[in-house]
Amino acid sequence: MVDKIRVEVAYALPEKQKIIALDVEEGSTVRDAVMMSNMNAFFPEVELSTAKLGIFGKSIRNPESQVLKAGERVEIYRELKIDPKQARANRAAKAAK
Template identity: 40%
Template sequence: MAEADIQVQVCHALPDSSFLRSLTVPAGTTIGQAVERSGLLQEMPGIDLAANVVGIYGKRKPLDTVLREHDRVEVYRPLQADPKEARRRRAGNKPA
């Protein structure tokens, strides 16, 4: 008996465009496999899964994480600035 298929989404956002695709994949599919099947890497060739962080609903996950029904895989952009350093700069610029 074959395992059931599950519904998942793959998304990625840039300042000027976004990618969101719903997929039906076999149970047992990993994050990496879902990203490859979604067509994201072909539509946005600048994405490198070895360098970009991925997650499910805002929680960082490794590429070999097995997906569950209705998971939303998110491929994140690299940070432009270290959040702690940016906070220090803002705090340092405030008048006493």
């Protein structure tokens, strides 16, 4: 019998968020959990097979091989609309006016 562990998969927009609890087989990877979450049912614009992922706010370099531990929360990251350095420069320029 294969043991199961409980994990969560989360995705958020500024106005809406969703956290899905899943029971996955021990040895499942970060990407496996995201694909099992069916997050596309709530956010069809998200490409689950290529999205950047993390666990508790820490980005994962290789989600296809990172094995999950019980209780972890996998986060699906959105693409940045603007480079953070450029955003800071824009705010600084606006504040200087």
